[in-house]
Amino acid sequence: xxxxxELYEAVLGGNKQVxxxxxxxxxxDGVDPQIIIDNGMIPAMAEAGRRFENEEFYVPELLLAxxxxxxxxxxIRPLLAEGGADRAGSVVLGTVKGxxxxxxxxxxxxxxxxxxxxxxxxGTDVEPERFVEVLKETGADILGLSALLTVTKPAMKxxxxxxxxxxxxxxxxxxxxxxxxxxxxxxxIQADAFADNASSAVRVAxxxxxxxxxxxxxxxxxxxxx
Ligand code: B1M
Numbered sequence: 001x002x003x004x005x006e007l008y009e010a011v012l013g014g015n016k017q018v019x020x021x022x023x024x025x026x027x028x029d030g031v032d033p034q035i036i037i038d039n040g041m042i043p044a045m046a047e048a049g050r051r052f053e054n055e056e057f058y059v060p061e062l063l064l065a066x067x068x069x070x071x072x073x074x075x076i077r078p079l080l081a082e083g084g085a086d087r088a089g090s091v092v093l094g095t096v097k098g099x100x101x102x103x104x105x106x107x108x109x110x111x112x113x114x115x116x117x118x119x120x121x122x123g124t125d126v127e128p129e130r131f132v133e134v135l136k137e138t139g140a141d142i143l144g145l146s147a148l149l150t151v152t153k154p155a156m157k158x159x160x161x162x163x164x165x166x167x168x169x170x171x172x173x174x175x176x177x178x179x180x181x182x183x184x185x186x187x188x189i190q191a192d193a194f195a196d197n198a199s200s201a202v203r204v205a206x207x208x209x210x211x212x213x214x215x216x217x218x219x220x221x222x223x224x225x226x
Contacts, residue, residue, distance in 0.1 A: 004040030007072070011044035014064025016071045023072040033076040034199075037107065041069050045103065069103055077106070080114035088115055089209035091175075092134050093144040094122035096155035101148035104178060107198040108144065115202045128155070128162035135163070135172055141209050144201070145191075147178040157189040171216075173208035177201060 007026070010018035026036050048065040051057035057065075091112055095105050102124045109119045120138055122130060131143060143163070145156050156176050163169040173192040176185075186194035193208055195201035 004036065007036070007040035008044045008047075011041055011065055011068045011072065012047055014061060014068050016064075016068040019068040019072040020075065023075050027075065027079070033079045036076065037073070041072060045069060066103060070106070073103070073106065073110075077110040077113075080110040082114070088117045088206060089142060089212075090118040090120065090138065090140040091142040091144050091205060092120045092122065092131060092138060092140045093146070094126035094131060095124040095146045095148070096152050096159060097125055097127050098155055099147050099149050099152035100124045101146070101178075104148065104198070105144075105146040108146065108177065108195075108201045111198040111202050112144075112205060115206070117202075117205060128159040131159050132162050132166045132168065135168060136166070139171075141173065141212055142205055143172050143174045144205075145174065145176045147176070147181065150180050153180060153185065156191065160189055160191060173212055175201065175204055175208060 004022075004026070007019060007022040009015075010022055023036060023040075026040075027033065045065060048057055048062055052062055093105060093109055093112075095102055105121075105124075109121050112119050118140075120134060120140060122134060131145075134140075135143060143159075145159060147153050147156055160169070160174055163172065163174070175193045175195055176189070176191045177195045177197075181194060181196075183194045192211075193204045195204040
């Protein structure tokens with residue numbers, strides 16, 4: 001976090017105003033937005049998590065840290081999205097049922113938008129049926145599922161089962177991510193891919209769209225069915 005001490009401390013300490021000012025200064029100085037995220041914000045959230053585990057932080061401190069990070073990230077998100085030129089595909093994205101964590105998902109959304117994907121972000125605590133409904137309406141190429149809690153990982157499987165039940169499993173590629181996940185777990189629940197961070201999510205999404213075009217050459221881009 002060299003050079004990002006103020007931002008790190010502001011996010012960790014939940015000081016939204018300083019976090020925003022510090023981020024704006026870095027942007028004004030021409031620092032790459034991704035470097036600001038990777039070197040200032042993510043280490044601060046990781047430290048917040050470590051302190052929470054050690055009972056040095058409680059939920060209110062986590063909430064304040066998250067609020068500061070989200071405010072600072074709001075300055076960066078449009079800049080990441082600016083890179084998007086040609087439409088690369090479409091992604092319905094959300095944090096699964098029972099899970100309220102959205103910072104990582106928001107980063108994934110920003111990076112995908114930056115790479116030219118259309119992102120339909122359903123937010124947090126999303127029921128499997130809601131994902132199905134929106135996939136039917138939009139005919140999106142990819143479903144992106146995020147989970148941060150061990151106890152909400154099974155909601156990913158429930159969502160994939162709901163796609164099967166709705167008869168649309170073969171029409172959409174499923175990408176999963178979030179701190180407690182592994183590629184092995186993604187295989188186990190028969191997701192199509194796992195991405196361990198927001199940058200790799202873009203690469204994986206590009207590969208999935210290419211796979212989909214190979215699997216269904218006459219059916220791309222898909223039309224909404226709803
Ligand atoms: Co919570 N929480 N939290 N929390 N929280 C964790 C996840 C935890 C690991 C903390 C800890 O104990 N060390 C722990 C989970 C333990 C476990 O299950 N294994 C935990 C817990 C226990 C809880 C509560 C149960 C606490 C309580 O109430 N007693 C509760 C649950 C609420 C709920 O969801 N129902 C809770 C609540 C909260 C807050 C609301 C206070 C707040 C969230 C605010 C918000 O998101 N709006 C919060 C926070 C901030 C955290 C930590 C500290 C930080 C998470 C974060 O934003 N990281 C977290 C500890 C930690 O992760 N170190 C913790 C930064 C973010 C950029 O990283 O989200 O991992 P991450 O996303 C990455 C990758 O995972 C990946 O790319 C992102 C960018 O690189 N990725 C994807 C994520 N989604 C992806 C999707 C993809 C691809 C990649 O494709 C679709």
